[in-house]
Amino acid sequence: MTRLTAKICVLGEFAVGKTSTVARFVHNVFSDKYLTTIGVKIDTKTVMIDDVELKLVVWDVAGTDKLKTVDIAYLKGASGYLLVCDGTRGDTFNAALSLFDQANAKFGDVPHVLLVNKHDLSTSWEVKSADFDGAPIAGNRIFKTSAKNGDRIEEAVHALARQILANEVGGVSS
Amino acid sequence: MSHLDEIRDLLFGQEKAQLAKLDERVTTPELRSEDVAAILPQAIQRSHEAGPALARRLRPPVDACIKSGLREAPQEYADALYPIMGPAIRRSIAETFKAYAQQINQTMEQSLSLKYLRWRFEASRAGIPFAQYIMQKTLQYRVEQGYLIQRDSGLLIAHVHQEAAEIKDNDAVSAMFTAIQDFVKDSFSPDQSGRLEVAEMGEFALWAVHGPEALLVCVIRGVAPKSLRSELQGLLERLHTAYETQLAHYNGDAGTVTDVAYDLAECLQWQAVTEKKAKTSLLRKPGFWLALALIGLLAWWLYGQYQKSMERQALTRSFEAVPGIYLDRIVNESGTLTIYGLRDPLAQRAETIVAESGLSNLAWQSQLRPYRSLDLPIVRQRVEAALDLPQSLDGAWQADTFAVSGVASKDWIARASTLATSGQFAASIDLSGVVPEAVATVDPLIEFQTMLSMHASTTLQFSEGTQLVEPGALAQLEQALLVLASEARDLNRVVSVQVTGSADATGVPATNQRVANARAEFVASRLRRRLSNYAVTISVMPADLSEAVGVHLRRATVVVTEAAQ
Numbered sequence: 258m259t260r261l262t263a264k265i266c267v268l269g270e271f272a273v274g275k276t277s278t279v280a281r282f283v284h285n286v287f288s289d290k291y292l293t294t295i296g297v298k299i300d301t302k303t304v305m306i307d308d309v310e311l312k313l314v315v316w317d318v319a320g321t322d323k324l325k326t327v328d329i330a331y332l333k334g335a336s337g338y339l340l341v342c343d344g345t346r347g348d349t350f351n352a353a354l355s356l357f358d359q360a361n362a363k364f365g366d367v368p369h370v371l372l373v374n375k376h377d378l379s380t381s382w383e384v385k386s387a388d389f390d391g392a393p394i395a396g397n398r399i400f401k402t403s404a405k406n407g408d409r410i411e412e413a414v415h416a417l418a419r420q421i422l423a424n425e426v427g428g429v430s431s
Numbered sequence: 432m433s434h435l436d437e438i439r440d441l442l443f444g445q446e447k448a449q450l451a452k453l454d455e456r457v458t459t460p461e462l463r464s465e466d467v468a469a470i471l472p473q474a475i476q477r478s479h480e481a482g483p484a485l486a487r488r489l490r491p492p493v494d495a496c497i498k499s500g501l502r503e504a505p506q507e508y509a510d511a512l513y514p515i516m517g518p519a520i521r522r523s524i525a526e527t528f529k530a531y532a533q534q535i536n537q538t539m540e541q542s543l544s545l546k547y548l549r550w551r552f553e554a555s556r557a558g559i560p561f562a563q564y565i566m567q568k569t570l571q572y573r574v575e576q577g578y579l580i581q582r583d584s585g586l587l588i589a590h591v592h593q594e595a596a597e598i599k600d601n602d603a604v605s606a607m608f609t610a611i612q613d614f615v616k617d618s619f620s621p622d623q624s625g626r627l628e629v630a631e632m633g634e635f636a637l638w639a640v641h642g643p644e645a646l647l648v649c650v651i652r653g654v655a656p657k658s659l660r661s662e663l664q665g666l667l668e669r670l671h672t673a674y675e676t677q678l679a680h681y682n683g684d685a686g687t688v689t690d691v692a693y694d695l696a697e698c699l700q701w702q703a704v705t706e707k708k709a710k711t712s713l714l715r716k717p718g719f720w721l722a723l724a725l726i727g728l729l730a731w732w733l734y735g736q737y738q739k740s741m742e743r744q745a746l747t748r749s750f751e752a753v754p755g756i757y758l759d760r761i762v763n764e765s766g767t768l769t770i771y772g773l774r775d776p777l778a779q780r781a782e783t784i785v786a787e788s789g790l791s792n793l794a795w796q797s798q799l800r801p802y803r804s805l806d807l808p809i810v811r812q813r814v815e816a817a818l819d820l821p822q823s824l825d826g827a828w829q830a831d832t833f834a835v836s837g838v839a840s841k842d843w844i845a846r847a848s849t850l851a852t853s854g855q856f857a858a859s860i861d862l863s864g865v866v867p868e869a870v871a872t873v874d875p876l877i878e879f880q881t882m883l884s885m886h887a888s889t890t891l892q893f894s895e896g897t898q899l900v901e902p903g904a905l906a907q908l909e910q911a912l913l914v915l916a917s918e919a920r921d922l923n924r925v926v927s928v929q930v931t932g933s934a935d936a937t938g939v940p941a942t943n944q945r946v947a948n949a950r951a952e953f954v955a956s957r958l959r960r961r962l963s964n965y966a967v968t969i970s971v972m973p974a975d976l977s978e979a980v981g982v983h984l985r986r987a988t989v990v991v992t993e994a995a996q
Contacts (some may be wrong), residue, residue, distance in 0.1 A: 262602055262683035264584045284600070287607060295614040299606040312683075314586065314606045330613070334584025336683065425682050 259309045263421050266316045266331050268356050269341035270349040274374040277404035278341055279317045282414050292319045297331060304418045311418050329359050336421045337368035339413070340394075344373045344401065347383035354392055361393075368420035370398045370413045377403040483673075487690055545717055567634060572653035573701035575635075578605050579670065579691060580646050581681050585609030588645055588681055589691040591699055608648055612639070642667045644678040649698055659700065666697050742790055743768055749788035753779050754806035756799070768795040775804035777812045805857045807831060814856050818847055824865065831857065836864025836910050838917065864907075866914055879918040883926075886911050886991050893985045896946060897953040905954065908989060909961045915991070916965035926965075927994035930955045931972040935984035940976065947974035950987045958989075968994055 269275045276292065283300035291298040296319040303312045318331050332338060338360065342353040353371060360367060371394050373384055379401070389399050398420075400413040440447070456462045478485040501508055547565075554564035566573075576592040578601070587605035592598055612627045619625065630637040636655070639648045640663045647667045651659075670691065671678060677688050743761050746768060750758040755778025759771040770781065781797040804810075814833050820826055824837035835847070844867055851860035889908050892900040899905055912928070919926045932951030934943040951971045959969050977984045 260685050262586055262685065264586055264606065264683075287603065291607070295611055297610040297614070299603045299610060301600050301603045312602055314602045316585075316606065316610065330617075331610075334581065334586070336584075425684070 260312070261309060261422070261425065262312045262314060263336035263418075263425070264314045264316065264334055265417065265421070266318055266335045266338040267341060268318055268329075268332075268338055268353075268360075270343070270346075270352045273341050273343040273346070273349045273353075274404040275341045276317055278339075278372060278374060278402065278410055279315055281404055281407045281410045283315050292317065302414065304415060306415070306418050306422055309422055311422060313414070313418065329356070329363055332360055332364055332367070335364075335367065336425065337370075337417050339417060340369060340371045342371070342373055342384070344375050344382040344384045345378055347388075350384045350388060354394070357394060368417055368424055369394070370400060370417045370420075372400050372402045372410070372413050374402050374404055376401040376408055377405045545721075567652070569703055570653050571702045572651055572655040572659075574649050574655075574659075574699050575652050576650040577695055577698040578608065578648040578650075579695055580605045580609060580648060581678070582641070582644060582646055584681075584683075586681065586683050588678065588688050589695045591692055591696045593699060605648075608637075608639075638663065640664045640667050642671050642678075644671060644675075644681075647695075647698065656702075662700070663698060666695075670694060739763060739768075742793055745788060746770070746785070746790060746793070746795070749784050749790075750781075753784055755779070755804040755809040756784070757802065757804070766794060768793060769798055770795065771798045772800075773802035773804075774799040775806075775809050776801055777809050777816075778804065807858075810856055810858045814858050814860065817850055817856070818860070832859040832861055834861040834864060836906070838866050838868055838914060841867050864910060866910070875918060875922055879915070879922055879924070882911070882915050882918065883991060883993060886915065888991070889989045891950075891954060891987045891989065892983070893950055893987065894982070895985075897949050905957060909958060912958060912962060912967070912991065913965075916962050916967050919967075919993075920965055925994040926967045927992045928955075928958060928967060928969045929972050929990045929992075930958075930969070931975050931988045931990070933975040933977065933984055933986045933988065935980045935982070936976075936978050937980050943976055944974055947976060950985075954987045954989060 267275050267279055283302045298317045300315045316331055340353040342349040400409045402409045554561045578590055579588040585606040587602050590601045615627045626641055628639050636651045639646055747761055750756050755775035757773040762769050824835055824839050826835045847862055894900050930951045932947035934947040955969050955971050
């Protein structure tokens with residue numbers, strides 16, 4: 258069995274449910290107060306993909322009311338990232354796409370998934386499926402999730418883990 | 432063969448042969464093996480001297496060989512290891528016991544010393560495990576954990592720690608440190624060039640040293656010397672040199688950096704506190720007072736024991752001095768002196784002996800059992816009690832013989848004779864001086880007259896002055912006169928006694944006169960005293976001074992007659 262460790266970041270606008278989403282799948286090591294004090298909180302999550310045990314070191318970066326380069330800076334050295342937006346707020350979807358563009362520009366094609374959150378309130382969603390089609394992110398990397406009931410979050414994390422492994426194992430010994 | 436070939440042979444014949452030879456050496460595995468075998472020892476030597484890389488590379492295959500060999504032929508390995516296994520095991524056991532003994536010594540020392548008892552109290556008050564508290568007190572510093580972290584990603588490359596260190600999720604801690612470092616850098620270093628090198632909280636400190644690919648973060652308990660930083664820096668540089676590629680391209684695959692932790696363990700250093708023995712006054716050391724108190728207690732206890740011993744000896748002497756007591760031993764039983772031995776019922780009581788010995792405050796008890804003593808005073812008491820002398824009898828002891836004299840009833844004489852011949856006393860009873868009371872069948876007057884005639888004249892011999900040659904003779908005369916006087920009273924008659932003192936002609940006549948009178952007075956006064964209850968007239972006659980010389984003339988003559996009515 259191969260054991261790997263990978264850094265992933267969780268990026269997104271303020272109040273889109275990043276921390277709630279992360280809390281759904283991680284092993285809590287530190288208190289949430291770190292988010293408000295130093296702007297980032299670290300948790301870990303171990304996933305098994307085939308015979309590889311992948312330990313994800315999750316950097317939950319505090320959202321801001323406007324885009325800042327500091328969010329992107331945390332991506333340095335990351336093997337992948339989760340973009341989170343709020344389906345009930347269209348502007349957060351656009352902000353997520355903007356973050357994606359910035360990441361792409363700075364770090365190239367890094368494994369990623371987009372979690373469109375608050376699917377439990379899908380009736381009041383501003384983001385429509387048509388918007389996904391026009392997005393630069395592949396459809397199979399976009400997940401309609403709910404931090405409230407945990408819908409598809411594990412699936413999204415596994416999808417990201419598979420991308421990371423495909424990326425890493427391709428070039429480095431297993 | 433063409434001309435060209437001929438020319439070629441002519442020109443390069445020798446080289447061709449050499450090339451063919453070389454080709455054969457390169458392509459033939461056997462020959463190549465020979466070549467490698469020839470240079471392999473030297474190559475290994477040089478590689479080993481150059482650094483640990485060869486050893487690291489060789490370890491996996493060597494490990495595999497050994498494992499395979501152990502699996503397939505364990506007996507051969509056992510045989511090969513046999514000569515060294517025994518000594519190794521013995522040594523290991525000896526070392527273990529030695530360490531164990533040291534641990535016991537240290538534990539005993541720690542358990543008993545005041546300092547450690549105080550620490551134990553402080554640890555319990557602070558709610559800290561004692562082991563942890565003692566470490567804080569005895570370690571100047573100790574590197575508890577070492578994190579080697581990839582600089583950009585914050586991924587943990589290797590982690591080492593002390594056995595007792597508390598470990599959280601290493602990967603998360605590593606990432607968090609990196610995040611904090613970024614936070615500090617973003618917040619307080621405008622040009623982003625600053626680096627977090629030291630963070631302190633309570634008894635712990637975080638020291639970070641930075642390298643081009645990785646940073647080394649050490650968690651240190653206590654106060655480390657500044658020289659430690661340069662040592663850690665040197666270690667990080669060596670790690671960069673030895674694992675340059677692995678550090679640069681680390682992608683989270685721990686399998687690529689397995690050896691790093693081995694070298695990283697060098698950072699786990701520590702240093703014990705060197706005890707500074709301050710020259711404090713002896714009087715300020717609690718141990719001194721404790722020792723003094725102990726010595727005082729010991730002295731007090733010893734004095735108590737000495738007192739007890741002296742009391743026991745005094746008691747022993749008192750009991751041993753008393754006739755009729757056989758003392759076996761005196762034992763101190765829980766503070767009470769118990770006297771074991773034998774006591775004749777006629778001997779003094781134990782209470783009396785203790786009281787007379789002056790040990791009235793003593794705690795004691797008697798375990799004396801009754802017995803029959805042969806001590807002379809007791810024997811005498813026993814004889815006198817058994818005989819129960821009537822008033823008319825007198826008794827006198829001479830060594831172990833009790834001589835009885837006087838007048839007694841026939842019944843008493845019979846009883847006394849039985850006792851005298853029974854041998855039950857360790858003493859003799861002499862009844863020869865006992866005269867039975869008058870017998871009714873004899874005429875009292877005739878008997879009186881017979882006795883009077885028997886004692887009509889008695890001569891008592893003196894040696895010098897009034898010293899009787901035979902004191903018994905006077906006693907016998909007294910006894911006889913006593914009986915005679917008694918008889919005379921019964922017959923209503925009076926006995927007259929005349930004493931005449933004599934002296935020989937040796938010396939001055941006046942002195943002889945005085946001596947002769949003194950002899951007569953001596954005898955007369957004895958008789959008067961003895962016969963005071965009877966009607967007996969006792970008179971001293973003028974001295975009879977002889978002109979001759981001779982000891983037989985030193986005498987007193989007692990003439991007994993019946994006084995005229």
